[in-house]
Amino acid sequence: MSDERLLDVNELDELNELMKARFNKLNELKEKGINPFGQKFARTHHVQEILDNAQAFIDSGQEVVIAGRLMAKRGHGKAGFANLQDLSGQIQIYSRLNDVGEEAHDLFKKADIGDILGVKGTVFITQKGEITIAVKELTLLTKSLRPLPEKFHGLKDVELRYRQRYVDLIMNPEVKKTFILRSKIIQAMREFLDKQGFLEVETPTLHAIAGGAAARPFITHHNALDIDLYMRIALELHLKRLIVGGLEKVYEIGRVFRNEGISTKHNPEFTMMELYQAYADYHDMMRITEEMVAYIAEKCLGTTKVMYEGTEIDLTPPWTRITMVDAVKKYAGVDFNEIKTDEEARNIARKLNIAVTDDATKGSVLNEIFEEIVEPNLIQPTFVMDYPIEVSPLAKRIEGNPDFTYRFEAFVVARELANAFSELNDPIDQRERFLKQVEQREKGDDEAHMMDEDFVRALEYGMPPTGGLGIGVDRLVMLLTDSPSIRDVILFPTLRPREK
RNA sequence: GAGCCAUUAGCUCAGUCGGUAGAGCACCAGACUUUUAAUCCGGGUGUCCCGCGUUCGAGUCGCGGAUGGCUCACCA
Numbered sequence: 001m002s003d004e005r006l007l008d009v010n011e012l013d014e015l016n017e018l019m020k021a022r023f024n025k026l027n028e029l030k031e032k033g034i035n036p037f038g039q040k041f042a043r044t045h046h047v048q049e050i051l052d053n054a055q056a057f058i059d060s061g062q063e064v065v066i067a068g069r070l071m072a073k074r075g076h077g078k079a080g081f082a083n084l085q086d087l088s089g090q091i092q093i094y095s096r097l098n099d100v101g102e103e104a105h106d107l108f109k110k111a112d113i114g115d116i117l118g119v120k121g122t123v124f125i126t127q128k129g130e131i132t133i134a135v136k137e138l139t140l141l142t143k144s145l146r147p148l149p150e151k152f153h154g155l156k157d158v159e160l161r162y163r164q165r166y167v168d169l170i171m172n173p174e175v176k177k178t179f180i181l182r183s184k185i186i187q188a189m190r191e192f193l194d195k196q197g198f199l200e201v202e203t204p205t206l207h208a209i210a211g212g213a214a215a216r217p218f219i220t221h222h223n224a225l226d227i228d229l230y231m232r233i234a235l236e237l238h239l240k241r242l243i244v245g246g247l248e249k250v251y252e253i254g255r256v257f258r259n260e261g262i263s264t265k266h267n268p269e270f271t272m273m274e275l276y277q278a279y280a281d282y283h284d285m286m287r288i289t290e291e292m293v294a295y296i297a298e299k300c301l302g303t304t305k306v307m308y309e310g311t312e313i314d315l316t317p318p319w320t321r322i323t324m325v326d327a328v329k330k331y332a333g334v335d336f337n338e339i340k341t342d343e344e345a346r347n348i349a350r351k352l353n354i355a356v357t358d359d360a361t362k363g364s365v366l367n368e369i370f371e372e373i374v375e376p377n378l379i380q381p382t383f384v385m386d387y388p389i390e391v392s393p394l395a396k397r398i399e400g401n402p403d404f405t406y407r408f409e410a411f412v413v414a415r416e417l418a419n420a421f422s423e424l425n426d427p428i429d430q431r432e433r434f435l436k437q438v439e440q441r442e443k444g445d446d447e448a449h450m451m452d453e454d455f456v457r458a459l460e461y462g463m464p465p466t467g468g469l470g471i472g473v474d475r476l477v478m479l480l481t482d483s484p485s486i487r488d489v490i491l492f493p494t495l496r497p498r499e500k
Numbered sequence: 501g502a503g504c505c506a507u508u509a510g511c512u513c514a515g516u517c518g519g520u521a522g523a524g525c526a527c528c529a530g531a532c533u534u535u536u537a538a539u540c541c542g543g544g545u546g547u548c549c550c551g552c553g554u555u556c557g558a559g560u561c562g563c564g565g566a567u568g569g570c571u572c573a574c575c576a
Binding site: 016017018019021022072074075076077078079080081083092094096097098099112113124126127128130132146147148149150151152153154155156157158159160162163171213214215216258260261263264265266364367371387390391392393409416419447485495496498 | 509510511512513524525527532534535537538539546566567569570571573574575576
């Protein structure tokens, strides 16, 4: 497929001088019969293996073959040093005319920063003490036509870092580290769940009814069926159908989509882990949450004490457990056990300078006060239990206290990390709650749930008592990689497209 | 959606009071056979984000717009 034509550099008016120079070199290479976009290359080692075992390589005089991107070059006429970077790290190479011959040394001298090279050679240590590969053979594997950012400062421009993540990954080792860690975190999560006997499943991303969360969905269209479909906003309702079907312990790690604002904590598409366990309740979900997070931290970081933005967070189980009513009593000084009417609740909220609507109920006011006053205090991992029914349309009511549900959210550094409950399995109650949501929807709340008749039907066949849990994977990764923005843990965060 | 801030060479950044654009890296030419932000010597490569306005004159001042960042709102 290689194109042997030479490019006329004069036709490349729109290119800057740096790129013109590289196109010229590309032409020179083609004229010499060197393919600037080479073939498969058999490596014997990664850079880090050589760095870790340098003395053994030196003693044995063993030849090594590595490949990577040229990141820096220091020429000395008839010799020269360069740094080559592969996935594992960077190593210095040394090309000496007498050792490699004129042709290879010429290739070395003409090589640009950014070119991808294959190197065969032996390991030695320079006078300055740096582990180095003495080049015996040099192969150009890929000519780079665009100049890389400056070697010392790297790529700083945040917008360019997100738009051209490939450059970010080349230039900023900590970015590479973060995304490798992200992969390990998800791997550890799977490992934990698989060990516990959970079955990993895949459910549809295209939904006829977007349910399982309060969020505005994206709408798309299927041409052959000529119907609009929603991109899923949660995994919940399909996974619970599988519990009805008898799969007992299921989980899914998958992308969900919410058509809402973008911030340091929100990306329109993000990754959720949801699991459901038959015959379990929300206490079991708390144990799974704290044990899973601790397992992942231990596995990926070697500790359950992590630093986040300068604060040490201790993820060691058990985590603090407190009911929402007790938390509000503790931090806001208001005892909702003593409050009898909605009006009384609204007046207290207003006294605390929290805006509530005239039809706000006691439960929704409690939730407002919690979010405003309590949440910012929840730095160390905390389970907040027993949410009001108004804000929990899919959770089971507490026996003997029907205004509240067996639901908790886990908070770490004042952010919601997990949301879980003993699942509502009463189809009659579920239908009523959907109807209440539909009412809200008709009043203009386009984040309220839609009626999902098929889900109610599934419950009518009978769903065992079930515990369910959802964890925002991106937020977990932020916590464990000390990343201040969700964009730092998403390879290609959503940005407005640019003209150029 | 609102407020604040940013946008100058490929990259990282200076740019004074409004006087016609600069550094380092990178790049081009030369020297250099153990350097490492290599060094020495010569060379500045530009739609100052875009548009309109003020002005004799705008990178700089004003207005409008674009993109991004942060904060807030929204997001149970």
